[in-house]
Amino acid sequence: MLSKASKIAMILPNAQEGDVFMMGLGALNARNVTCFTSAREAYQVAVRQQFDFFVTRMEMPDLSGIVLVQKLRETGNYGQEVHLFVCEKLNSKIMNVLYEMDISYVLVSPFTKQLVSAKIAHVFQAEKDLPEFEQRFREARSAFQSNLLEMAESFARELESQNPTSEKVHVLLGDIASKNEQPDRMIVHYSNAAKVNPKSAVAAHKLAHAYMKRGDHRRAAQILNSLAHLNPYNIKLLENAGISNLQINDFEKAQSYASQLKTLDVKNKTASEVNVQVKIASGDFSGIADELRNSHDDKEIVAFLNNAGVKLAKGTDVRGALNMYQSCIEQLQDSKYIHAVYFNMGIAYKKLNDYENAASAYASAVRLKPDFEKAAQSLAECRQKLQETRRAS
Template identity: 25%
Template sequence: MPFKEEATMIDLKKMSILIVDDMDNMCRSIRSMLKILDYGSNFRLAGNGKEALQILRQFSVDLAIIDWNMPVMTGIELLDNIRENKELRDMPVIMITAEANSEIVAEAAESDIDAYLLKPITVQALGTKIEKVIEKANNPPESIRLLKEVRNLIEAKKFDEAIPLCKKAIEADPRSSRPIRTMGEIFFKKEDIDLAERWFVKAAQMNHLDVYSFHHLGDIYLKRNDLDKAFRFYEKAMKISPRHVDRAINFGKVLLQKGKIDKAGTVFENAIRLSGNPMELREDIGTTCLNTGAFNAAIGQFETIHRQFPKRIDIMKKLAIAHESTSNHQEALSYLLKISEKDPEDFDVHLRLARIYVGMKQTFRAEEILQKLQRKDPENKEVQRLIAKNL
C-alpha cells in the first residue's frame, strides 16, 4: 500500500504522484505541467480528500499535491489523516493555496506541510518546489531525521530515551521551535507538567505562530484548573488556526466554565461544522453543557440529535433532565412519559416524574408513583422526602 519504504529514494522521473483538487481542470492542468517537467510516471487524480484517502489506501504514492480549499474533506483535514497514519505520514505533501495568510502558515507548520504553492501555478514554480521537497525527503536534515527517531520513541513510550535525541535535534537546528516543542511533548506525555510548560513557553516565544505550543499550554493550565490562563492560550491558538476541532472543543469547555455561554456556543457550532461526525460531537457538547449548568445550550444540542434519532431513550432522558433543570416541567414531563412507556422499570425516570408532579401540586399522580417507588426501595431518602412533601 501507501508510501515508499524508509530506505527507498524517490526518483523524480519515476515517482507516483497524487493530485487532489475539486476542480477537474486544475487537476488536469497540474498533470500537464508535470508531464512538461518530465516529473512522475504515474498520476492519480482525486476531487476531494475522501477520494484521495481511498486512493492512498489502495496504491503506493510518493508525492501528494493537494488543494487547500475543497468540499467534503478539506486539504488540511486530508493532511491530518495522512500525518496520523503511520504508513503514510512521511509522504511529502505540497499544499496549493490562493493566499499565504497567517492561518495557512500556522497550519502548514502544525501539520508538517512540506511546502505550499500559491495560485496561479506556473511550470517553473511547480518544478522548483517539487525539486526542493523531493531533495529534502531523500536527504532530510539532521534535525528532521532525529525528530523522526524521537517520534518513534515517544510512540513506544520510551520517553527517557527520547530526551537526549531531542536535545541533539535542538542543537542541530537551534533556530527552529519544532524540536523545542517536541521536548515539551515528551514531558507532557511523561506527565511532568512543569517541565512541559517550560519547553512549550520557550517554543511559543521563539515562534509566535507555533499554535501547537499554545494549544498544549492551554491543556496544561486546564489540567491545573487555571481557567484564565487556559482561556488565554486556547484563544491564541484559535485565533492563529481556527480549523482544529479538538482545540475548539477544549476552548468551548473553558468558555462554559467561565460562564461565557454564548461565545462557547459559537465556538462549538464552528467545531461541529468542521467535524466529520457532527452528531457524536453534538452529544459530547450537549453532555458537557448539561454537566456545567448550561441547560439551554444542552437542550439545543440534544433536540437536534433527537430529531434525527427520535427513538434514543438516553437523549430523551438528557432532554428531560435539562428541561427539569430550567423549570420547564411540561417539556420534561413529555419526555419522561415517553421514556416510562418504553421502559416502565426505570426507577430514576419515575422518581423524576414524581418530583415534577409534587412540584406541580398534582398530589394523586405523585402519590401513585411514589407508592410504587417505595415498594421497590423502602429506604430511598428522596422518595421519603417527596412523600412527606406530597402530604
C-alpha cells in the same frame, strides 16, 4: 525519502488541474498516484491506505484542504508523510496551521505546467537532501508516533543539546510529556518553546492545552481566546477554545467556537458536543440527539447523552437528569442502545427513593435487552424494596 515507488495522493478540485500535476509527477517517473476530486473521499481512503506524499488543494468543494490535513493527522496514522499544499492565495491564517503541522512545501497560483513540475521536482530533491538535524528530528517524531516514548525523549533530548533554540524540539518534548500525562512538564517544555519564539501561535496553543490538562480552564481560555481570531482554520485550537470556555461557563464564546468548527467541518464531534452541553446546562433538552447525528453514530449518541445525565444525577440536579433521559428516549426511540438510557433512568429514580418508577425503568431496560443482568438485578432489588414497604404499611 520520496521515490518513484512512493504512494501519492492528489486532492484537487477537477481533472484538468489533476492532469497538470500528473505531468510533473510523470517527469519523475512517479506512477503510484491516486487522484481525488473530493476531500472527504480522499480522507476515507487515506485512513485505510497509507500514503507517503499528498498534493492537497486548499479550495476543495466539500472540505477544505487545510481541514483534511488536520483530520488525517488526528487519526494517528500520519505525521511523517510529505505534503505539498496548494492554494490560490496564502495568508498568515493558513500559514499558522501549516507551521503547526510542520508543512513547509507550498505552491501558490498560477499552476502552470512549468511551475508545478519545478515545485514537485524541488520537493523530491529536498526530501532526498534533508539536513541531518531534520532527519534525526523525524526519527524522534516517528518514535513518538509509535508510542516509543522513552526512545522519542532520548532522541529529542539529544537534538535539544545540539540546538537549544529549536522550537519544534521543545514542542515535541512537551507532546511526549502530554502522552505521559505530565502537565507540569508540558508547561515547562511549551514555555521553553515560547521563549524561543515569543510570537509562536503553536507554543501558545500547546501551553493552553497544558493548562487544560491541569484543570486550569480559565487560564487556558484566556490564551485561546487571544489566539482564535488569528487561527480560524486551526481545528484543535478551536476545539480547545470551545471546551475551555464551556468549563468556565462562558457559553456564548463556547458556542461561537462550535459554530466556527461547524463551518470548517459540519461533522466535527467536539462542536456538536459543546453545543449539546450548553443546551443541557440551560435545561433545554430538545433536539440534542439531532444535534449529534451529523457527527456521532447511534452508539456514540446514547453513550454521550447517558454520561451527561450521569453527571447531572451525581450532582444535585437529579430531576434535570431524569428530564434529559426522558427527552433522549423520545428522540431515540428506534435506537438499539436505548436500554442503557432506561437503566440510568432507574438509577436516578432510585437516588430519589422513587422505587416504583425505578422498577419501571429497569423493567424497560430488561425488556429491550433480556440478557442485561445488571438491570435485572437492580429490578429485583427494587421490587423487593417495594414489597418490604408495602408490608411495613
